[in-house]
Amino acid sequence: MIRRSGYIGVFLHPFTKEEIEKFVAHWLERFERVEQVIPGQGNYTSTMVIEKLDDIFYEEHPQFRIIQGDEFAWVYLSHNRQIIETTGFFSDHIPLSLEVLLELPNLVEVVEETNEKRLKELEEDHYF
Structure with a gap:
């Protein structure tokens, strides 16, 4: 049976555009493939490969899929928040x-x- 895993990363400061770019740059260096969910898709199933920082769609709640070999993880974050959720x-x-x-x-x-x-x-401290 396949078991799901998920984590919440708590960060020092709320995320800015520059901070999110640092995250994506890190993922591009470490992992085989980075994709971003295309904004405005009602079902959030379409993604685009991110090969460089200029490829990022800037939106309030960007979502990414990180791929390494046969594994993948979803990454959810929001501008002006201090947490990243992963599954x-x-x-x-x-x-x-x-x-x-x-x-x-x-x-x-x-x-x-x-x-x-x-x-x-964390919820009581308004991280979510």
């Missing part, structure tokens, strides 16, 4: 949904999506 699948090594957060600038905490207590605290 993917469990694996015997570090799940890609966790790996996409590692080494990002200004990351201060990673929370598993199953940690209800910590997620509630």
